[in-house]
Structures are given as C-alpha cells and as structure tokens.
Amino acid sequence: MTDEESKLPTVPTEPVEGEEEEIDVSPFMDYLQSPQGHEIASRLVGIIEEVKKVTLNKNFSHAKFNRWMEAGVIVVVIGSVVLLSIMDKLNPTVGMLLGSVVGYFFGRHKNA
Known part of the structure; x- marks a missing residue:
C-alpha cells in the first residue's frame, strides 16, 4: 500500500444499521x-408443556403454603392479643410489634 491509499477512508463491510441481511429459512421449514x-417439533412442544x-x-x-402460614400467624397474633388483654399485660409496644408482624405477612408479596 502506498501512503495515498492508506489515507483513503475504508468502506465498512458490515451491513449498515437498517440494512439487514435476509436469512433463508426454507430449508428449516422443509x-x-x-x-x-x-x-422433533412434537417432542419439543411436549417438553415445554411438561415444564409449564x-x-x-x-x-x-407454594401459594397454598403461604396462605396457611399467613392464617397461622394471624391466629397466633389474635390469640396473643386476647391472652395479653385478659392478663392485663398488653402494652403499646407489644401491640405495635404484633401489628408489625401481621403487616409484614400481609404486605410481603404485594411489591413483587
């Protein structure tokens, strides 16, 4: 290459954006x-259906387990509140803690 040829701009060999090469899919379809x-296509569809x-x-x-867990926590919290109220040991700090536990179990899946 001469000095003049090295100074000439090169032409890109890759397709320009917007000019995509057409891929012939007819052998695959055949x-x-x-x-x-x-x-093969039937087996692939069967595998996908089984995974689904x-x-x-x-x-x-998993959802059924979560519902039972929420119900159990609510029953335990309500039982604790009733028992502590009967024994006259329920104070605002314990009430706030129990309310936070119930709020956590109700709101933990709402953001996902």
Missing part, C-alpha cells in the same frame, strides 16, 4: 414438514 422434523405444568403445580403448592 425439515419441519418432514416426519423427522415433525417428531410442573411450574404451575409448584407455584400453586
């Missing part, structure tokens, strides 16, 4: 229409 391609089913069941059992 394969999917074949018996082997159809079998397992995820939904897991989320349901």
